[in-house]
Amino acid sequence: MENTSCFHCGDDCGNHIINFQDKSFCCNGCKTVFEIFNENDLTCYYDLQNSPGAIPKEIEGKYDFLSQENIIEILYGPMHHKNVPPRPYRMVGA
């Protein structure tokens, strides 16, 4: 008997194969996640999985700001202190 692996998680689909858009899924959860990716044009996620470490051209450079050292200040504002858990920055008087 042929084993079908889930397009999303790679698990063996067993006897509960869910077919959707010519792909096989082990459960509704996996199918739903694929559906969401598909609807939002995020199926490059699967390319990522097939070639770990590779950056798809569409998002290359897009997240460079995350490696900036001052990202904490950008996200939480300049007033945070080392010993105080950072809080979302609020405009004074807002």
Ligand SMILES: [Zn+2]
């Ligand atoms: Zn699955």
